[in-house]
Amino acid sequence: MELTSTLLTGTGSWNPLAWILGLVVAAVIAWLIYSLGEKGYKAGTAQAEPFISGNPEPEKGLVHVRAGNLYWGYLEALKGYYNRLVPLHTGDLHDYILWYLGVTALFLVLVVISA
Amino acid sequence: MIPAFIVENSPALMVIVPLVAAFITPFIGRISHALRSLWVGGAMAVTSAITLILALDVYATGTRLYVFGASAASMALPPDSGGIPIRIIFAVDPMSALMLVITAISGFAIILYSLASERSYSGLESYYTLYLLMITGILGMVSTGDVFNFFVFLEILSLASAGLIAYRIDGGVAVEAALKYFVLSTIGALAILVAIGIYYGEYNALNMAMIAARMQFSLLDQVALVLIIAALAMKCGAVPMHFWTPDAYSMAPSSITALLVVASQASLYGLFRTVFTLYNLSLNAVTVGWLIIILGVLSMVVGVTMAIPQKNVKRLMAYHAVSQTGYMLLGVGVGLAVLGNQSLLDAFGYMAMEGGLFHIINHAMYKGLLFLTAGAIFLRIGTYNLNRMGGLGHSMKWTMVFFVIGALAIAGIPPFNGFASKLMIYESVFIFNPVLAVIAMVVSILTLASFVKVFHSIFMGPRLPEYAEVKEAPLPMLFGMGILAVVVILFGLFPTIVVESLITPAAHALVNQGAYISAILGGA
Amino acid sequence: MFWNLPYVAVVVLTIIALATIVLKKNLIKVFLGIIILESAVNLFLISLGYREGGIAPIYTNAPAAAMVLPTPQALTLTSIVIGVATSALLLSFAIIIWKKYGSINLDRIRRLKE
Known part of the structure; x- marks a missing residue:
């Protein structure tokens, strides 16, 4: 692995396969933490509503932040x-x-x- | 396995096949539309195959000569000409081969995409004819060894591109974009023609190797150099001559925009070829190198800052294309600025040039991919306006995946290919001048910020009621995008193989002017 | 000095052409400027090929005098052909813009900006 994919840049080097390995390890840890959580919810009850305060859900088009508002x-x-x-x-x-x-x-x- | 005839004549065949196929396309189109799709797809596949065969042969055996009209393909100097190469020559060295590989991959992926994306439009016979002519122009530009021939292919490319930019008239706005592009590129091409006239008047030669061997760098040569540099820098969209780029890129059909990226890089190739092969050490390397670096830095900064507030997704991507061209100019400009100094060249000059050249091939792949995803979205929802998009991630999953791959690659996020070439540029430019490297990194961060905005506004959010019926893009389009996405990932995972087999030979071929001359003039 | 006359003409034509391109607002006049620029470049190329006392390179019944290499003429011919294609495409753009925008004044052809 080292021989085929380490890119030498004169002063440094970088190995994408090692990076991928690191990403996979991080993903596994994240999944383990995720799997410790609550397993499910009951559909059709208040558990599935977006606001626990009971406010009505706005229309879908209003929820999305449009491009023109980003980076204002x-x-x-x-x-x-x-x-x-x-x-x-x-x-x-x-x-x-x-x-x-x-x-x-x-x-x-x-x-x-x-x- | 491959017949020797094809390998031997591949430089001529790769230009003739698309050229002849282009002019037969309208007649085939009269028979049936399916047959025409088969014909143009087949013609492009054959062209790509021949081009790749030639490129592999060049990497295996060195510079290939093809002399038109000579008894033997490698006879550049006729015995009775007194040592002057009078015939038109194709000289394919590793630098040309790099551009050939780019054109072969992009050209094939984009035609697959076009077969689906353009299906519902009229006037397709001229679309495919001009498409194949663009391919002819690009392949000819990057492989010719004759300055006038370069001009002819440049004009074929400009004419075909202008026609295609205006192809969807769009209430006249697309024609306005094509008009701006074409007026500028005509004036630029005339400037190049004046430079060619100067070379001919001074050295009685049009052959690049011959001009290079006789180069004096007199006042006239300086004028010719500036005319060519300015014209080609304008054609590849360097700031402050980039104004046509967002206009033309945003109004052309998306498939054509992806090919225009490759066309711009053919102009970039011409710029590097002129500076390194025609002039090389005879020019004032520090001045010209710094001019190219300044163009590069301006392009990076202005391109990315103009991209951030854009509302039209293709205009935004076009400004990013300007910005990414800046990286290539920066990398190769640093290599040029230290050209005379062998120790500096070995320390970081080659690495900077390799980074710049690697970025060319990476950019062609991921930027092509991004423009193709923009086209797929337009096909399904009928707008490029970012303010009217949202929630498309629910219905266009594959397009979203391809967009994410392209966006991460352009922002230089590991492990995609954009990171590998940017890393090479950062580390080598840092030794040359730390300020330039810092600017390059800041530009990269702004690029990421800008694509986060695009990703959020197109794909994120709840499924919008107006796009409830939107379907995934058709299969040939996904396939075309898939080819480019796979290349992006492979280049990112195995950068060493690409750099060692494609990029390093190209950088050395550019720097080593003597080898180019002796390959053509035979050690003269 | 006399032999430099064509080059003087080239410079004059170039200046006229660039002034026309930059100063005129009407699209057709800008195109005329481009065509004049093309002519200037063609004149430049053809002047380069002139050799005093040279004859055309036709070998049949040729007198014993120096022949001229016909490369600049070939270049000029190619450049003229490209110029025709360029003018045709530019004029067709003008027709479409005139139809769609109702004007060919450059101040009005500015829908793409920023």
Whole structure:
């Protein structure tokens, strides 16, 4: 196992099969803990309801957290960055071409000066 | 076992088979649709088989030459030409072979997927014709040894890709995406043609080995270098020339987007081939290396940060494609920046390049897989809008499994293949410049965060009433995705075998310019 | 100096073409700019192949003079053919956009952004 799958990266190494072995061991331990738990519930009684307080269950569509609500805090924190970056993606073909020509010109100057 | 005729002529056959099959496809389509499916599937299977035969042969016996129109396939220099290779040459070295393997696997998996995903659309004869032309273009680009021939295949690829991006007109929006892609790629291709003209005027040769052998790095060569680097970096979607990428990737049919990823990497191949084989040590390795590194870092950071707030799942994945291209540019750029210094090259330069090249093949597999899962979801629920998705894990279990495999691989979670190549990049780039390695790791974390969001919003949550009737994707699509998923897992479990047999020869073939020249010009 | 005239023309044409592409808002005019750019590149290629006093490489009844290698002409011909395909595809895009968007002004073709 060591010989066939240890990836040497110059300064370190990594063996995916050993990692898999570790994952399997962790999974077995998790399963053992899980199997110690309560075995079942009675369907049709209050045990199967989502809220023990007896509140009514909301509709399925309302329970799901939609994509637009995720990472709101992250986007709010980095507002300054995003307010500058996003408007650059104007969707205008002229801007696309100008960026390309500009990068070409910049590279030309840098390469010719350094040569 | 394999007839010698096929092995001998495989470089020509792998381009001719899809090219001829492409133009026969519309006629077969008139007979029956089932026959056409059989025909294009068979043509792609044959092409992939020939390509893999050629790649294996290159890995076993070294660089393969194929000279069109010569009496013997390996005769690059006609006896009466005065030492100038005048014919069009295909030169397949281990770096080309790596790209051939990528194209063969992706091309076959994607056509299987297309047979099911496109079944209900009209205009399929042009779809499959253009698909096979794209394959022709990619295979030709990565195996040619002639700069003008490279331009011709690049244009075949651009024309076919633009046609396919616009294929589902979608109220004109897909055409807008194709228009932006095609105007930019036409201007880029003309810049490359000017560079080719400069080489011809200066060295009287179009053959890459001949130009490399005569390279002076005069002012004109510097201009040609910049024209090619900028054009090909634009075509592989490096920031700040990436604006066409999300437009085109999100509007093309998903199967085509997966192939566009491979097409972008063919441009990346052209970039590396130009820098390493045409110029190599004659250019200012530190400047050009750092330019490529900066492009790579910008692509990684801007790509991933733009991906996070996206609402359209394919646009999000397209920004991730930009971000992942950055890793490849970073790895190979570090290798280029230390090109002149043998001890640094041995210490970490080769490892960085191998990481970058390994990431190319890994990226083609897992990103292709992710785009295919997006297409399967679109086929069943008819939207790409993440805000309208949810709970699909209940009904599309296999698609979810494939998505998870792709998402973990792109985020660099062990034991999937993305981790292996990213680890190689982190550890080698850390010695070169720790800041770059830290940026690369942060980008990886943001990638994971972004895919957690996608996974949650598509598959998690209760079964939504509007998607109560949704079924699993059809079997050929699952099969196409399955091929890529298996490759992702195998590459992750046995990275050493892949690195030693595919990647290391490719990295050494790129760096060793002398071997490339002498393979073609015969020790001149 | 006189022999550099074609190259001067190439530079002038390139500048005109790039200015047209970048400054004009009408899609058809942008395409015209691209076609002018193609012509400039073709002129560049064909000028590279010119040799003073050279003759066409046709061996039948050839006079005893230096023949010109026909590679640049072949390149130009290929490039013209590719240019035709490019123009055809671009114009067909313009037709569809005009039909679907009702305008071919670049300021209006911005539905994909951010």
